[in-house]
Amino acid sequence: GFPIFFRKIFILQLVELVLTYNFTDCDFKNIKDIYQDVIHPELNVYINGVSEETFLKCIFIPDCLIKIEHFTFKPIYGCASLAKETFAKQTNATLSLGCSGYSGIQINNTQTMKKRRKREVKTDKCLEQVSYLIELWRRFSRIS
Amino acid sequence: MTPLGIALGMVFYLLQAVSGESGYAENGDFDDAEMDDYSFSCYSQLEVDGSQHLLTCAFDDPDVNSTNMEFEICGALLEVDCLSFNKLQGMYLIKTKKFLLIGDSKICVKLGRKSMTCKKMNIVKIVKPEAPFDIRVVYRKGANDFEVTFNTSHLQKKYVKELMHEVAYRQEKNENDWMHMNLSSTKLMLLQRKLQPNAMYEIKVRSIPNTNYFEGFWSEWSPSFHFRTPETNDPGEMDPVLLIIIILSFFSVALMLVLACVLWEKRIKPIIWPSLPDHKKTLEQLCKKPKKNLNVSFNPESFLDCQIHKVDGIQARDEAEGFLQDPLPPQLEESEKQRLGGGMQGPNWPSEHVGISPKSFKGESSFRCLAGNISVCDAPGLPFSRSPDCKEGGKNGPLLYQDLLLGPGTTNSTLPPLFPFQPGTLTLNPAAQGQSILTSLGSSQEEAYVTMSSFYQNQ
Numbered sequence: 001g002f003p004i005f006f007r008k009i010f011i012l013q014l015v016e017l018v019l020t021y022n023f024t025d026c027d028f029k030n031i032k033d034i035y036q037d038v039i040h041p042e043l044n045v046y047i048n049g050v051s052e053e054t055f056l057k058c059i060f061i062p063d064c065l066i067k068i069e070h071f072t073f074k075p076i077y078g079c080a081s082l083a084k085e086t087f088a089k090q091t092n093a094t095l096s097l098g099c100s101g102y103s104g105i106q107i108n109n110t111q112t113m114k115k116r117r118k119r120e121v122k123t124d125k126c127l128e129q130v131s132y133l134i135e136l137w138r139r140f141s142r143i144s
Numbered sequence: 145m146t147p148l149g150i151a152l153g154m155v156f157y158l159l160q161a162v163s164g165e166s167g168y169a170e171n172g173d174f175d176d177a178e179m180d181d182y183s184f185s186c187y188s189q190l191e192v193d194g195s196q197h198l199l200t201c202a203f204d205d206p207d208v209n210s211t212n213m214e215f216e217i218c219g220a221l222l223e224v225d226c227l228s229f230n231k232l233q234g235m236y237l238i239k240t241k242k243f244l245l246i247g248d249s250k251i252c253v254k255l256g257r258k259s260m261t262c263k264k265m266n267i268v269k270i271v272k273p274e275a276p277f278d279i280r281v282v283y284r285k286g287a288n289d290f291e292v293t294f295n296t297s298h299l300q301k302k303y304v305k306e307l308m309h310e311v312a313y314r315q316e317k318n319e320n321d322w323m324h325m326n327l328s329s330t331k332l333m334l335l336q337r338k339l340q341p342n343a344m345y346e347i348k349v350r351s352i353p354n355t356n357y358f359e360g361f362w363s364e365w366s367p368s369f370h371f372r373t374p375e376t377n378d379p380g381e382m383d384p385v386l387l388i389i390i391i392l393s394f395f396s397v398a399l400m401l402v403l404a405c406v407l408w409e410k411r412i413k414p415i416i417w418p419s420l421p422d423h424k425k426t427l428e429q430l431c432k433k434p435k436k437n438l439n440v441s442f443n444p445e446s447f448l449d450c451q452i453h454k455v456d457g458i459q460a461r462d463e464a465e466g467f468l469q470d471p472l473p474p475q476l477e478e479s480e481k482q483r484l485g486g487g488m489q490g491p492n493w494p495s496e497h498v499g500i501s502p503k504s505f506k507g508e509s510s511f512r513c514l515a516g517n518i519s520v521c522d523a524p525g526l527p528f529s530r531s532p533d534c535k536e537g538g539k540n541g542p543l544l545y546q547d548l549l550l551g552p553g554t555t556n557s558t559l560p561p562l563f564p565f566q567p568g569t570l571t572l573n574p575a576a577q578g579q580s581i582l583t584s585l586g587s588s589q590e591e592a593y594v595t596m597s598s599f600y601q602n603q
Contacts, residue, residue, distance in 0.1 A: 037357040038245050038268075041302040089222060093246040 078125030271360030
């Protein structure tokens with residue numbers, strides 16, 4: 001019954017904890033340089049001057065990177081295509097390059113080029129997500 | 145078979161280890177270079193056309209036969225795995241937005257499908273900025289310097305924004321004597337004192353990435369700008385207009401000092417510090433044009449042999465005239481008494497001034513002395529036309545002393561008469577008169593001086 005159900009959930013959370021990368025063994029300075037000169041301009045282009053106040057914080061440097069990975073690649077209701085944006089791919093490459101043992105997120109890079117490009121729709125939810133990312137990256141840049 | 149296989153394996157292994165990979169990159173990542181004939185170098189230019197980046201590669205040896213040669217880049221790309229270069233006049237270019245700008249890429253020289261040589265390059269480490277442009281030099285006279293400004297397209301770019309600029313300038317006649325200065329901004333001040341005056345200078349600028357992440361090479365030099373330095377380079381040199389003003393002021397002051405010294409005694413000092421009149425000298429001045437053989441003296445003893453008529457109080461002009469015309473006008477006593485009683489002032493008498501009325505006398509002077517002795521002579525304004533003759537005066541009648549008009553402050557009662565006037569003919573006893581004169585003169589000498597000074601003022 002219920003005890004079995006809760007036990008399964010507990011086991012799944014343990015597995016997730018084990019499988020989640022902790023971003024402790026990373027070249028934080030290199031990641032910070034890439035963020036300042038490459039990722040940050042891309043995020044500003046995406047958000048296009050729309051700034052939203054967020055209360056999302058991260059305390060430790062690995063905590064910031066965990067949350068950055070979460071908000072960058074985890075699809076959520078209302079914003080499912082953020083992982084295909086340029087800044088998301090750059091974030092994936094940055095974390096793969098700067099953190100030993102991090103395999104990165106498998107993003108399908110090969111796409112069929114169409115004559116008419118389908119424009120990505122920037123939903124409000126996606127803009128909100130990017131605002132979170134900007135704040136997390138800013139926090140990471142300050143404490144690293 | 146097993147030993148043979150092992151031997152072959154070792155041979156192949158050794159061959160692979162010795163052969164290695166070709167590669168020399170401009171950033172110096174690789175020391176060895178395989179296939180030196182096909183060695184090449186590349187540089188990248190980010191956002192050169194909007195958001196598109198440009199990657200340019202070329203063989204190091206311009207004489208290499210590049211027919212059928214192609215370049216290909218793989219890795220660190222967005223959405224694709226590999227991209228091919230375009231060939232243009234011996235160089236290979238690729239313009240695309242698909243550079244990831246993170247991580248290394250592999251660039252290979254291909255002959256058909258065969259890779260002749262490959263290099264691992266990082267696009268962000270071979271960045272060559274665009275050349276600066278619009279360089280200007282403006283001379284600032286007030287600051288004695290030259291303001292150098294230039295522009296760069298990287299100010300509006302998204303990625304490589306921070307650059308280090310190198311400014312080089314030289315005097316045109318010194319061909320290889322370039323001066324270099326590094327700066328991170330697009331404005332520079334050149335001090336005038338560090339440049340030669342009245343000389344032509346050439347100046348140019350180039351840039352290189354100056355960020356923690358992007359690295360690369362110097363850009364091409366900007367177009368040169370030529371300017372000429374002003375002639376005067378002496379900070380201590382004065383403005384000519386100011387110099388003229390200073391010289392004129394100096395000479396004006398010197399001229400004023402000279403004039404002041406020259407005119408001090410005669411003009412300036414009397415105005416600033418007027419001297420009190422000397423009564424003797426005043427009277428002497430009155431007798432400026434003495435006649436011959438005239439001695440002016442106020443010594444009473446000089447008049448001992450003169451008939452002096454004592455004047456009692458103030459006499460009017462008319463009475464004096466009448467006295468001159470008539471030896472003993474009878475109405476004179478009455479008029480005199482009236483005057484003495486009624487006061488001193490008449491319609492013709494000046495109220496403010498004290499002096500001798502020239503109209504009081506006509507004709508010859510009644511004041512006659514011995515020849516050579518005269519007390520009141522031809523003074524300006526005085527009616528005496530000639531010196532009196534005491535001897536003649538004694539014969540013709542009474543003598544008339546000059547008429548003295550007193551000021552408004554004096555009354556007949558307060559002022560003792562100098563020479564008390566007595567009606568009738570007065571014939572002076574020289575001895576007695578002399579003594580009385582001396583006495584009266586001694587007592588009223590001060591009044592005489594005061595009165596005479598007043599007369600002088602009136603003149």
